[in-house]
Amino acid sequence: MFTFGESNRVGAHISGISENFSEGNMRIPAGCAISAIANVKGIPFSGKAIRDSIANMRERSNGLGGGFAAYGIYPEYKGFYAFHIFYEGCAAQENTECFLGENFDIEVGGKIPTRKVVGITDAPLIWRYFLAPRVDKLAESELNADEFVMRCVMRVNSSIDGAYIASSGKNMGVFKAVGYPEDVADFYMIDTYKAYIWTAHGRFPTNTPGWWGGAHPFALLDWTVVHNGEISSYGANVRFLEMFGYKCTLQTDTEAITYIFDHLVRRHGLSFEVAVATVAAPFWDDIERMLPEKRELIKALRATYASLLINGPFSIILAWGNGLMALNDRIKLRSLVSAQHGDNIYIASEEAAIRTVCPEATNVRSLGGGEPLLVFIEGIDGYGN
Amino acid sequence: MKYVIIGNSTAAVAAAEAIRTADREGLMTIISDEPHHTYSRPLISYYLFGRTDENKMKYRGADFYEKNGIIPMLGNKVVGIDASAKLVILENGTHINYEKLLIATGSRPAIPPIKGLQRNNVFNFIKLDDARLIEKYAVKGSKAVVIGASFSGLKAVECLVERGVSVTTVDIADRLMPRLLDASSSLMVEKVLADRKVRVILQTSVVSIEGGKGPDSDAESVIIRSADGRQETLPCDFAVVATGVAPNIGFLANSGVKTNRGILVDDKMATNIKDIYAAGDVAEVFDHYSSKNAVIATIPSAFEQGEAAGLSMAGLDRKYRSSPVINSMPLFDITVMGAGITESLLGTETIIRQKTGNGVTKDSYMKFVLAENHLVGYLFVNEASRAGIYTDIIRNRIDIAPFRENLGSDEFGFLSMPSSVRQGMLYAGIET
């Protein structure tokens, strides 16, 4: 049977169902709920609000996956890459830690604290490490740190059985599991963390129980993506990405979207606006009406990155160290609403999910197709600036 | 504007129609000594053997005068013109005032020096009334002598033969229709006549038409004398005189209108007198092909002249330019066509193409008259297809040098000419 890349078997073992039906073995279309809250001044706040917001959209999920991304939660270790790793057994943990040991200086490592929740079962071993690439390894790799880390993550996720790195950025982390998002929040004690950007995801996969690694947000380095939709360009996107060392082991849209932005913004140094003009490109008719300079630029982007155009319905919230972006597909086939209150920006699949945590929110608007909402957090640096 | 047209035939009708293209209001009167609705004179031979009838002979529809706002004054003979008072004087004394006058009185029979012409069974062959008179005499078994083997004479012969009359025709010339036919073509026509038991006597003059006492008693025979002096008496039940026609200008005596053979007109068909125009068989025009003045008594040129005259009368600046004279004559089962100059004059050369029939096709004869590299005339017997192209070659003085050997070829057409000539003739002025 033909598959892209290598399959990852973690979820299969955990969820205990035939591997053919788990992520990494086939495409899984999914409907979902997404939500995000950010403080533009960079002042951290508790995860309670995001929990309540996503909980409000419970009927958009089906208990087969939920998760949160939080930025600014590890100020004391902000210099280190924070890995959140699921282990499906000691063997996996040993192999992984041995691999990590070879390539990183591990500052701290330990279990991520969780509390028992009725709705959450089959939990793997969930570990957290703060680490930095070993100087010698980094030097011989002739890569920059991010690139080095990314490749290690790819390596682990694609080749160490039973191990999955769910999160690998700095001063941020992803907390996800199989279950309803509010249960996941309680399980990870989200309310005890303080972040200046929170994103959340409630999942409605249409054909499998889902599994922990496959839950969202999906993360790579500082990138996290929560996404609602199903992209019809997936095959084209992935086959292009694979030429650049990305291994789309999960075969989920979210994974592909994350890599696309990583490729365009982090690797090719494009601005978010330009990246958006690539993934949700204007139509040729509109391009023809642009001023020559802009027309040439957009044409070049569409021609060069044609395979990175994201087609089909999607609403995503992409977050990174110092900002986040909400984006709809170019013909707006999914709902996505934004609002504001003071220094807080709210984004969610439904207005209700915003109102429930911030009734007084103002300039509520539905995002236009292909028109990004970009939010940068003051005084913090990261991608795209 | 008040237009008056004397005459009711081709030139008159063409003028009336031309005037109406330019002036829908002006008053128009047509005066004719014939009482009939405008009709086609050459049809009288067909009338006589029933190929047409008085109704079908009408040259224009029954509503012609009404439709064109014309007051027809038919059956009124014009006896004179008072140019100073701008009046047309009728036999019945009436005076008709005009502002523009067209004289289109056509031809009258030329009177040959023959005794007994006035006998009442001696007929001309020009008008419908002539035909009506002949009709009574031309019965099966009767005998007729046609004096003058001219165009109209031969048409008379044809219809008489068709009516079962035994016909003899006499002409002073050495061949039939000498102005049209040459010796060989004449022979072909003579053969056709012989086949119809028509006796053709050439190079023979008519001395007198004999009959009972009294100048207007019936003719009984025609006495002829051949070149060698032999006399012969041709018994007959009636005779037809077709010795040619002359412009009908008698009534212009002391009108001041200048005439030669016909009324002299300029290229706008104007006579020497202001507001008086002439056209048709009565006019003498400059013929661009023979480069001399001529009275061209054919329907096509009558029409062209009438049209030109009408437009001039209506105030348009139109110059008349003569077309090649064309004559087409079907006679029994032979067809004769002549255009332009058909005789081999000095300075011309001729190309002859003759074909012998194969039972299905008939013997045929083609003669092209060339002056340098131009076609100036042709004469066809039993050859008709694409004839108009040759006429156009004459009309437009097309240089035939590049394709002269193709003249008269079976497949002759535009593809017989070089592409440039062809394109010129076919697509001139049309963007395709």
Added chain:
Amino acid sequence: MAELKTTIKHKKIMAKEEFCAGCRLCEVHCVLAHSKYRNDIVKAFKKIYPRPLPRIIVEEQKPISFGIQCRHCEDPACVKACITGAMSKDPETGIVTNDENRCIGCWTCMMSCPYGVIVQDVKGGHIASKCDFCIDNGMDPACVKNCPNEALFVVDQE
């Protein structure tokens, strides 16, 4: 005084030499269109004798060929030449037609037509036959409609 034009339209059928395939379907359909069996080509050809001539003439000298028929001239020589008045140009349509009832076959029109496209037809005695622009068929000429290579086309000059 300005001349008031009596003819408004001035239609011509023209041929593109370079695309005439020389199949002569124009002739076939001309005969059909002027036969009494307009919708039955087989009958039109098998039941009518003598078969009327096509009113289009196809000239051919390989590789060049083209069909040519009455151009319905603005100033038609045939109408002027006609001794009976049978030949006339309709001021409305501009189409030149020959009234076959009045035509007695003197062929003067043949001599005057600059395109040589009037033919001697045998049907019922001597009749000059020429293209009538399929005037009885909504002026939708059968030759043009059935030219497989669109080598025949109508030029419409106002």
Added chain:
Amino acid sequence: MAIDMTFPEFQIERDRDKCIDCQVCARQCSNQAHFYDEEEGIVVSDDSKCVNCLRCVTLCPTKALTIKKHDMEFKLNANWNETAIKEIYKQAATGGMLLTGMGNDRNYPIFWDHILLNASQVTNPSIDPLREPIELKTFLGSKPERVLIENGRLAEPLPPQLELEIPVMFSAMSFGSISLNACKTLAMTASAIGTMYNTGEGGLHKDLYKYGKNTIVQVASGRFGVHPEYLNAGAAIEIKMGQGAKPGIGGHLPGEKVGAEVSSTRMIPLGTDAISPAPHHDIYSIEDLKQLIYALKEATEYRKPVSVKIAAVHNIAAICSGIARAGADIIAIDGYRGGTGSAPTRIRDNVGIPIELALAAVDSRLREEGIRNRVSLVCGGSIRNSADIIKAVALGADAVYVASAALIAMGCHMCQKCYTGKCNWGIATQDPNLVKRLNPEIGTRRLKNLLNAWSHEMKEMLGGMGINAIESLRGNRLMLRGIGLMDNELRVLGIKAAGE
């Protein structure tokens, strides 16, 4: 004369009740299969001359004609079938190679017909082309590693690209193999639709320079009609290394087809055979090809993409990787079912591999090597309809080349007698009596109709898959499933079986 064992292939049935002996068939048949019997006054036919081009049937005003496979049959034999026997008779009589025209007509599997497309249901809305724009615009040419932007402006222009409004181009057909009117039809259609046609190795006729923006000028082993003005006249240059219908074989235009126009366009003497050698005599390895590619780029100041056309053969993937690295901007792969004006029958029917497999193999290989974006892939070799195109794009093609389909739209009836030069439809002939039968205005109208119809269909199929720009389908093999294919074929195609 010795005994002739050839039998008529077809029989002409003339319905005497319908035939009106108008002789249209006789006038139109360049093979004299019909002729007029003066004596009897009827039109009669000669079966042995008929090639079943259907010109007569199409033009017969009474539909009195039918052409059938000849009733005459050899004794049934699964092995020594009629074709096998007749070919031997022919060769025994002539001692020559068998020649044929158009594409391989043997009963090999057609993979297009074993591939099915996906469509959206529930989880992902399909898009209605009547309501939403669906884009087919395609750029052919090498794409840079990345787009460099300086203060909002494009820092470096893209390498030269061909901008196509529809991912369909007309493949190489030379003036000589086809008539000037056929060339004009292709050129006029290409410029009207916004795509490219290809001169083949026929040079560029003076009347066609005005369509330069939509012309790919070809440089082949004979170098016919190649000069600086020619190279710069087109939008792109194509080096022809091979042709699907006759891989490893050169071309041969017989002298009788080299009339004044052809000879001046090809720059060869009037009436001489135009022979394109099997190999380019200056290309004996990949580095030689690289030299030619850059020679042509130099000649056109790097302003035109250079394409390399090769026949699909066994190790196509490796060859294409080499061509990509040799600096080609476009690689055109021609499958074994591709057409030809003339080829030895044995070669056409037995050499090369199917375009579907070749395309899939090449696309995968270039991606494995990470150089897929460096070249555009064009595939040809019997693309018959819009579904074939969509499947080709999903397998990885940037655009397709069509030729046979275009000729059929112009009137070709696939009689496969192109090599005789007697094409009754005015396409594969130089005989002025036949050439004039193809009116480029009609041809262009029909060809535009075909491409417009195809683009409507393509948009419907894309919309059904929830895709509103063709690039999102390019190489998107998840949109394909195989039916009735074996595992190894599925593997090469890189698609799953239906139901998986």
